[in-house]
Amino acid sequence: MTNRIAAAGTPNTEKEIDRMTTDPQTDPNARKRKRRGLFIPVSTGAVVLLFLVAFGVTIIDEGHVGIVKRWGKAVAQLDPGFHFIVPVADSIEKIEVRQRKNVEELRAATENQLPITASVSINWTVNRESAMDLFIAYGGLDQFEARILDPKLRSAAKAALSKFPADRLIRNRQDAVAAIMSNMTAELEIFPVTINSPQIENIELPPQYAEAVLEKERSRENAEREKHALERQRLIALQAVNSAEANARAKRIEAEAEAFRVTTEAAAEAEAIRLVTGQLARSPRYIELTRAKRWNGVLPTTVLDDGATPLLSLK
Numbered sequence: 277m278t279n280r281i282a283a284a285g286t287p288n289t290e291k292e293i294d295r296m297t298t299d300p301q302t303d304p305n306a307r308k309r310k311r312r313g314l315f316i317p318v319s320t321g322a323v324v325l326l327f328l329v330a331f332g333v334t335i336i337d338e339g340h341v342g343i344v345k346r347w348g349k350a351v352a353q354l355d356p357g358f359h360f361i362v363p364v365a366d367s368i369e370k371i372e373v374r375q376r377k378n379v380e381e382l383r384a385a386t387e388n389q390l391p392i393t394a395s396v397s398i399n400w401t402v403n404r405e406s407a408m409d410l411f412i413a414y415g416g417l418d419q420f421e422a423r424i425l426d427p428k429l430r431s432a433a434k435a436a437l438s439k440f441p442a443d444r445l446i447r448n449r450q451d452a453v454a455a456i457m458s459n460m461t462a463e464l465e466i467f468p469v470t471i472n473s474p475q476i477e478n479i480e481l482p483p484q485y486a487e488a489v490l491e492k493e494r495s496r497e498n499a500e501r502e503k504h505a506l507e508r509q510r511l512i513a514l515q516a517v518n519s520a521e522a523n524a525r526a527k528r529i530e531a532e533a534e535a536f537r538v539t540t541e542a543a544a545e546a547e548a549i550r551l552v553t554g555q556l557a558r559s560p561r562y563i564e565l566t567r568a569k570r571w572n573g574v575l576p577t578t579v580l581d582d583g584a585t586p587l588l589s590l591k
Contacts, residue, residue: 345366371402382434386437395478
């Protein structure tokens with residue numbers, strides 16, 4: 277009997293054993309194994325998503341463009357912003373398209389064969405639409421600067437500085453700067469860049485020549501001051517002459533006016549005398565008529581005889 281009961285409570289087949297080990301009601305670990313089985317594909321999807329986010333997108337900053345390299349070959353150019361790329365296969369090389377500045381220290385000779393040391397700079401910009409061509413041809417900005425831009429800047433600056441004497445370079449560098457600009461524009465015409473503005477930052481002359489140039493400049497400035505003083509004196513003298521001539525003209529005009537007045541008055545007086553004389557010739561009593569016109573209505577207070585002796589006084 278005991279053996280029969282034991283036989284009844286014990287699974288007799290492998291199928292019954294499998295059912296008991298996979299049934300959550302008979303095996304407590306079966307539920308945990310089921311959850312682990314569901315977690316595996318979820319975890320795999322999360323890892324794939326993180327991989328795509330980490331390696332399948334790129335961001336290009338403003339002022340740059342991105343060159344897409346697929347297995348090392350440049351295949352596309354990206355503008356600033358967010359972009360999707362092929363993970364693992366694609367990589368991004370960023371090219372700056374803002375204005376850049378390069379400075380070169382160089383030794384050169386002036387027109388009069390004076391050795392100088394100059395610091396020359398150039399502002400330049402990569403053409404945005406041709407950035408990929410520059411990358412394919414030169415491999416990036418550093419290589420372009422080292423292999424093309426800097427050597428051409430040195431040669432262009434030396435050629436320009438050799439056309440001007442040292443004193444002219446000290447007084448006015450703009451002509452030399454214009455010559456450098458012309459040389460650089462011609463040298464880089466076939467390259468995908470734009471030259472903006474070169475500058476001569478500094479020029480160092482040999483000490484003894486620098487002192488000679490300074491002395492020459494001082495002499496020139498003194499001569500300019502003397503010239504200015506002489507010109508000022510000339511202007512003062514000219515002003516005095518003009519003032520004297522103006523006074524003489526004024527006096528002459530005044531004398532002419534006075535002479536005209538005297539002449540006019542004399543002519544008027546002569547004409548009056550002529551008229552009076554003619555009137556007396558026609559009428560002897562014209563004098564009495566003139567006296568009557570001038571009489572103020574007051575009788576004389578003294579009567580004179582022919583000898584001018586008073587005969588009667590009415591006072």
